[in-house]
Amino acid sequence: SPAAYDDNNIFAKILRGEIPSHRVYEDEHTIAFMDVMPQAPGHVLVLPKAPSRNLLDADPATLTHAISVVQKIANAVKDVFDADGVFIAQFNEPAAGQTVFHLHFHVIPRHEGAALKP
Numbered sequence: 001s002p003a004a005y006d007d008n009n010i011f012a013k014i015l016r017g018e019i020p021s022h023r024v025y026e027d028e029h030t031i032a033f034m035d036v037m038p039q040a041p042g043h044v045l046v047l048p049k050a051p052s053r054n055l056l057d058a059d060p061a062t063l064t065h066a067i068s069v070v071q072k073i074a075n076a077v078k079d080v081f082d083a084d085g086v087f088i089a090q091f092n093e094p095a096a097g098q099t100v101f102h103l104h105f106h107v108i109p110r111h112e113g114a115a116l117k118p
């Protein structure tokens with residue numbers, strides 16, 4: 001069975017305002033803030049406020065809204081960072097590279113010719 005949601009994960013603390021973040025978007029169901037270790041300038045994380053560990057245990061309504069916010073943020077970072085494209089990433093469980101266990105989407109502006117991380 002999947003691991004339970006842990007209220008002490010770092011993004012839960014950010015959502016509660018216990019740890020600072022550079023927020024760039026917020027609505028009733030979602031927040032977005034800058035990644036503290038950006039893979040490229042303009043690397044934003046989009047999080048549903050609802051407590052799910054990752055995509056695997058999220059409810060469909062949460063996902064539907066979250067992807068619409070991912071789209072908004074993707075267009076915004078593309079404009080603001082004058083990017084040629086936008087990379088979206090999302091990891092589920094440690095085996096897939098997840099390190100923070102509150103569902104989040106990476107939104108990363110990409111420039112033609114810039115080195116891509118694996």
Ligand code: 5GP
Binds near residue numbers: 035037038
């Ligand atoms: P993932 O779980 O998707 O593999 O990675 C979590 C992401 O969260 C990483 O890109 C990491 O840099 C970012 N991150 C980890 N801790 C913090 C934090 O305290 N603040 C912010 N803004 N980002 C964080």
